[in-house]
Amino acid sequence: MKNYSNTFYEILTCTRSLIIAGGYNGFSYADISEFVGIRKASIHHHFPTKVDLVRTLVKRYREEAEAGIGEIERHCPAPEDQLRAYTGYWQSCIGDVTKSYCVCALLATQIPVLPKEVVVEVRTHFLALSAWLTSVLERGAKQGVFMLSGEPRAEAEAFMATVHGAMLSARAYGDPSMFDMITLPLIDRLVIKQ
Template sequence: MAHSSTTADDILTCARSLIVAGGYDSFSYADIAAVVGIRKASIHHHFPAKADLVRTLVARYREEAQAGIAALERNVPDPVGQLDAYTGYWQACIANESAPFCVCALLATQIPVLPPEVALEVRAHFRALSAWLASVLERGARQGSLRLDGTARAEAETFLATVHGAMLSARAYGDAGMFGLIVQPLMARLVISR
């Protein structure tokens, strides 16, 4: 990645935060131009169409997520710690309002009206994330630190859904604490008391 210009990055970063606020249709090239400090037409130079911009943005988001997971796999050996790190990451994002919603979770709600190439990326994120969670739960169950009621696959989907629902409730109530209120019991139920 011989990235020369930072403008494309600025555009992507700005677009990401605008999407997190309201989804695909709630922002425009004009909004981005105003924040980044360039003209609308210059955004089209970097991303010909809106679908290109958002697809790229989601692809990058997925790369970052994969990198984060890889770092977790390297630095946090135990499954419980990995789950804690994952939920803790979002708890912090919501608490300090830096990025109070998962880009893919938000876009997923709008899948019926999303450009197909964007929907594809969003779906891929869900698959990757739930596959990783399933592997973590599986490992935790094998080594006796986690208790699963059903299959690792099913528990992973429930875990992911609850975390997403917790984001939604935190936003609905306008109360960052709601995320922890929901996610803490979720963890407590899975972790075998040491």
């Protein structure tokens, strides 16, 4: 595995914050240069083009998400607890302007103007998240914990869309409590009351 410099990670962290704040077209290498305190040439050394930079960011974001899901599965074996841990992660991020919104969800809203290399990475994130949520819902239904009103894949897509919509609502209203107001009943509706 390649070792990267602190500057490499600082550039990615800054880019993530800038994308969350203003989207793909809302920042330039000059913005990163100013925030990180390096010359634009140094950014180009690590990421020759903006496409390279954002594609790398999304790829690493996907890897972080997959690692996070792995942690959820290790620490929360029950399907209900896995869904609560997933939404709990986002609930903890909502008040933090640098992490308050899923980078891939935000970029998905911009797909018509994104380079195809970035679109591929964003779609791969959504496919992986959908597959995981589908498996959680399938296990919950087989265990008699969840009552699904449709096919597990369709339920997973609706769950994912609702969580991302809850992020958007919290951001639109400037009220982090909107996230819980939307997501907590979402899980409660799935759980079969004993």
